Amino acid sequence: MSHFTKTFSRIFLILMAVVLLPAPLLAMEPAEIIKKSQAAFYEAGQDFQARVKMTLTTREGQQRLREFTMLRKNDMAGEQKYFIYFHSPGDVAGTTFMVYKYPNRDSDRWLFIPAINLVNRIAARDSRSSFVGSDFTYEDVSGRPLEADTHKLIKEEAVNGRLAYVVESVPKSAAEYTRKLAWIDQVTFLPLKEEYYDIQGVLYKVFTAGEVKEIQSLSTIMKRTMENVKSGHKTDVVFERVQYNVGIGDDLFSERYLRRPPEKWIK
Amino acid sequence: MNSSVRKVPWLTRFSVERPRLVMTLILAVTLLFLTQIPRAKTDTDPKNMLPETSPVRVYNDVVEREFSLHKDVIVLGIVNDDGIFNQETLGRISRITDEIFKIPGVVVRDVTSLTAVDNVLAEGGQLAVRPAVSEIPRTPGAMEELRRSLLTNPLLVNRLLSGDGTTTAIYVPLEPAANARLIADRIKTILPKEAGRERYYLAGDPVARDTFGIQMFYQMALFSPIAGMVMFVVLWWMFRNLTLVFAVMGVAMVSIVWSMGLMIGVGLPVHIMSSMIPVFLMAIATDSIHIFNEFYFRFREAPDKKQAILDTIHAVGRPVRYTALATAAGFAVLALMHIIPVKIFGLFVAFGTVVIRLMSFSLIPAVLMSIKDERIRAVSLKEDEIAHWTSRWLSGLARTGLSHSRLLAGGGLALLAIAVLGISRTHVNNNLVDWFKPHSEIRVADQIMNEKLGGTSLAYLAGVSSVPDFWKRPEALRYLEGLQKDLEGLAVVGKTFSVADYVKRINRVLHQDTPAYDRIPDSQAEIAQYLFLFGMAAKPSDLDNVVDYPFEKVNLSVQLKTWDARAMRDVIARVRTYTAGHSLPGVEFKPAGIAYFNLVWNDEVLSDMLRGFLLAMVLVFTVLAFNFRSLRWALVACTPLLFTIAMIYGVIGYIGKDFDMPISVLSTLSLGMAVDFAIHFVGRFQQRYQEEGDLEKAILWTAARPGKGIMRNAALFAVAFSVMAFAPLTPYITVGLFIVSMMLLSAAVTLVGLPALIVLFQRGLKLSSIKEKMP
CATH class of the missing domain: 1.20.1640.10 (Multidrug efflux transporter AcrB transmembrane domain)
Structure with missing residues (x-):
């Protein structure tokens, strides 16, 4: 074999590989996909406001309804602030909840209990614990550090006619799950579906995105469901009156407003 | 022919x-x-x-x-006599819990242990809800602080932690389709890796059930054949x-x-x-x-x-x-x-x-046709009702019956009176754990857990109202608290637990851990917001286990320190008295749980057996009356059996053995079996008397010849069933001993008592007319 043919066949092989491999696999690292997905899902806009209806349903069909206004503001360096005002159930109306979320340490949480007019700091179990008794954890609501998991692109697959990356995430240290599969929309980067596997390797939780709407040209999941397939418990979440970039001031996220939130933000 | x-x-x-x-x-x-x-x-x-x-x-x-409770829960008890608050033991608890998570069939989300239970506490001015032991303290000071904090927490003491700090438990709920034996075996394989000063005890309903199953097979595969072999030897010795x-x-x-x-x-x-x-x-x-x-x-x-x-x-x-x-x-x-x-x-x-x-x-x-003639001839030569010692001894017995009939009848009546007194002392009770032998693993584990913790037998009292949010009312929770306090006054109740305990705990923790706030708040909004707060921080099952979604129903769980069915009877009686004395309109407390199930089941079996006993008695009597064509003869033939049963139950009453499920089952079974002797004796006597015409001779012949068959039968029975005294489960032992004593006693009463009765009542029995009745 001559020097020329050797070189030629090498080049040919490289070319073939480039042509034959699916373009997106080459184009995007799995961690990159997750990062973009988190940005689209948890960090869209400068700030965010919505009226949220959360329905908890037991296997037996018993239901609990929680209705709240949720405010979110993105800060410097990946920090986020959340403000939640509960409208129902009636006997907890006026309860407010505030979270300062930091990228690399535990969040701070405060709760205002109107019946005893007390603001209390809460050290919750950890970010894996349930968010207001729902099937969503705090992590599911506000995101999980990108570096906490090892991400791997498994395949590409269509979900309800939308092409998605299927990314597997395996935690580096003990977490709520031992493996997560996420179907991430190749256009909007919103998760369309997620499957969570527990320590026994068994599927226990499934996230499904429902209706997606363009709001101020930001794709937003308006309806979502988290179902614990093992316990049969299910949480449906509906977003209403979603608005981005409404200009929430930093002063809102204070003890003073926790006790007496301004009418215009919580209605 | x-x-x-x-x-x-x-x-x-x-x-x-x-x-x-x-x-x-x-x-x-x-x-x-x-x-x-x-x-x-x-x-x-x-x-x-x-x-x-x-x-x-x-x-x-x-x-x-309704309360998301699990049917089957395995309990692993961990005891360290020097206390569990040291790095080594806490480390083991944590590692064992983590290993248990990995076992397929275990409900991971609801495993409860010191490292996986929600604890509500005040910590540096904030409310914390996290596992009781979230990280293992490194300094003696921190360890002592943890010990103090957990031992003063009423949510944990007696449930997950013994008051003396030496014992903890891991509760392992199982998926409905899980194989409890496999899971228990997997847990057992974890323990040797954690061998130290700690002792481990595996208990819980599923473990008991499986052990029971294995021993049941031992019973069938080992003890039935041994009983057969023993019978074989005795038969060979006889024939x-x-x-x-x-x-x-x-x-x-x-x-x-x-x-x-x-x-x-x-x-x-x-x-x-x-x-x-x-x-x-x-x-x-x-x-x-x-x-x-x-x-x-x-x-x-x-x-x-x-x-x-x-x-x-x-x-x-x-x-x-x-x-x-x-x-x-x-x-x-x-x-x-x-x-x-x-x-x-x-x-x-x-x-x-x-x-x-x-x-x-x-x-x-x-x-019999296929046996060679000479073979039998040699043995049968010994069968002579006059010559052989057993036959002579048997007719001697009958002679005693004949000559001292009045004395025997009097003595019998006196014994009967004493027995009736004994029967009146009978305790009706049933204890499933006592079906295992005193030193069996299950019994020992159960005993330790009951000594150290709140109790292994669990009852639920569902407080049912039809008003939404009823159980957020202060007066409702105070009522619940009062009922709990009252129930805890019973010696058999080790711990009670309800939503009221969570509310009191949160109230206290939100007020800088001030003991004065360890009470139900005065407003419904306060209670609702506390529970909401708790629901925001704890795992969902914590609240679901104690109250339903609309807050219409609460679940008050009661841990009993014994599996005695009567303990639950006491609890129900106490609830009834309490609710009669204190009214909470629109609410009814309904019992449930394994402890209640055991009570119902026990009562049903017992009443079933009592009915069965009476019915069997009527039937057996009818068969006898039909057989002898005479009610009076049927009465006579029944007497040895009834006397025997009275004696045995009298003794059971005196020695204080519980009248439990196996005993009650036996009473019915014994009837049909023990009456056999009298049927043979009376039947053959009547035949003989017909041919002979002499009462005394006919009785002595009956005692010597069919009597030998009765004696052989009783002896064979006794020997075969005595093997069961070595069985691994107490119901089988009870069955064995009961049948042995019943057979021996009823044979003896038949051989001595029947001659006496026949002589005493010869007129009433119309002996003379027998010849005419039976051609």
């Missing part, structure tokens, strides 16, 4: 003519039933004593669903002929294989009750001894074998038929009861009894 031959059943005549064909046919049918045995499935769940549709099971399911011994054993085996084969064949599982069928059939099969007993005497008198066989069947045919009828009736009565395993047991023992009777008239004559 003489006239007696024509009265012998057709089956026997055929068997004597074609012994080989008969034996082959029986063998073929037996093999057919035998093919079903390997398909056997066992059912060791005591819950299945009651059908799934029974109200108590249905309501238990409702409570479990000195192997073929004969094989015949008796063969009858037993055939009936066991046919009835177990049929039962398994129709798809019924082997339950604790039906696992005793083989032993019972073996015992009932010993009735065929009367045939051999008589045959030996006959063969000695008239050495034509075929003739001797036919004569024997002619002589004992009627008593054999009626004893089988009485026994079958006594068991078949159980088919009318409510408890399904009891029904099945009764039906298949009755079926086996019918098979035994069939064999008595076919297999036994066929086998």
Whole structure:
């Protein structure tokens, strides 16, 4: 074999590989996909406001309804602030909840209990614990550090006619799950579906995105469901009156407003 | 052929003519039933004593669903006598918990241990909800602080932690379809890796059930055959002929294989009750001894074998038929009861009894035909009611009965009075854990856990209202708190737990851990917001286990320190008294949980058995009356049996043994079996008296000849059943001892008491008219 043919066949092989491999696999690292997905899902806009209806349903069909206004503001360096005002159930109306979320340490949480007019700091179990008794954890609501998991692109697959990356995430240290599969929309980067596997390797939780709407040209999941397939418990979440970039001031996220939130933000 | 031959059943005549064909046919049918045995499935769940549709099971399911409770929970107790608050023990608890998470079939989200239970505490001015032990303290100071904090937390003490800090428990709930044995075995493989100063105890309903299942198989596969072997040896010693011994054993085996084969064949599982069928059939099969007993005497008198066989069947045919009828009736009565395993047991023992009777008239004559004449002759020469010492001794017994009839009757009446007093002291109770032997792993584990923690037997009291948010009202929770306090006044109650405990705890923690706030707040909004807060921080099942979604129903759980059924009876009585004295309109407290189930089940079995006993008594009496064509004779024949039963229950009353499930089952079973002796005695006596005409001589002959059969039967019974005294489970031991004493006692009373009764009541019994009645 001559020097020329050797070189030629090498080049040919490289070319073939480039042509034959699916373009997106080459184009995007799995961690990159997750990062973009988190940005689209948890960090869209400068700030965010919505009226949220959360329905908890037991296997037996018993239901609990929680209705709240949720405010979110993105800060410097990946920090986020959340403000939640509960409208129902009636006997907890006026309860407010505030979270300062930091990228690399535990969040701070405060709760205002109107019946005893007390603001209390809460050290919750950890970010894996349930968010207001729902099937969503705090992590599911506000995101999980990108570096906490090892991400791997498994395949590409269509979900309800939308092409998605299927990314597997395996935690580096003990977490709520031992493996997560996420179907991430190749256009909007919103998760369309997620499957969570527990320590026994068994599927226990499934996230499904429902209706997606363009709001101020930001794709937003308006309806979502988290179902614990093992316990049969299910949480449906509906977003209403979603608005981005409404200009929430930093002063809102204070003890003073926790006790007496301004009418215009919580209605 | 003489006239007696024509009265012998057709089956026997055929068997004597074609012994080989008969034996082959029986063998073929037996093999057919035998093919079903390997398909056997066992059912060791005591819950299945009651059908799934029974109200108590249905309501238990409702409570479990409404409060997200798990049916099966394995409990691992961990004890370190030096205290568990050291890095090593806490490390082990944490590692074991993590390993348990990995076992398939374990409900990961609801495993409860010090490292996986939500604890509500005040910490540096904030409210924290996190595992009781979230990280293991590194300094002695921090360790002491953790110890103090956990031991003063009423949510944990007696549930997860003993008051002295030496014991903790890991509660492992199982998925409904999980195999409890496999999971328990996996947990056992974790423990050796964590061997140290700690002692581990595995307990809980599923573990007990599986251990029970294994030991039940031991019982069937080991103790039934041993009892068979012992019978074999005793039979050989009595008759000195192997073929004969094989015949008796063969009858037993055939009936066991046919009835177990049929039962398994129709798809019924082997339950604790039906696992005793083989032993019972073996015992009932010993009735065929009367045939051999008589045959030996006959063969000695008239050495034509075929003739001797036919004569024997002619002589004992009627008593054999009626004893089988009485026994079958006594068991078949159980088919009318409510408890399904009891029904099945009764039906298949009755079926086996019918098979035994069939064999008595076919297999036994066929086998006797195939024995070489000289073989039997040598042994039968010894069978002489006058010469042999046993026969002389037996007629001596009867003579005592005859000559001291009044004294015996008086003594009997006195004993009866004493026995009745004993019976009046009977405790009705049942304790499933006591079915295991005192030093068994299960009993020891249960005892330790009950000593250290709140108790292993769990009851639920569902407080049911129909008003949404009812259980957020201060007065409702205060009522609940009061009821809990009242129940905890009972010695058997180790701990109670309800939503009120969470509310009090949060109230205190939100007020800088001030003890004065360890109470129910005054406003509904406050309670609602506390629980909302708790629901925001803890795992969902914490709240779901104690209150339903609309807050209409609460679940008050009560841990009992004993599995005694009567402990639950006390709890229910206490609730009734409390609710009568304190009213909470619109609320009803309904019991549920395994402790309540055990009570209901216990009561149902007992009342079923009492009904069965009375019904069996009426039936057996009817069979006797029909057999003797006389009510008075039936009464006389019943007396030894009733006397024996009174004696045994009298003793049980005096020694303070609980009148429990096995004992109550036995009472019914014993009737049909113990009456056999009297049927043989009275039947043969009547025959003899007819031929003889002399009362005294006829009685002495009956005692010496059929009496020997009775004695042989009783001895065989006693020896075979005494093997059960070594069984691994106490119900089997009870059954063994009970039957041994019943058989020996009723044989003795029959041999001594019946002669006395016959002499005393000879006028009333119209002895003179017997000749005319029975041609």
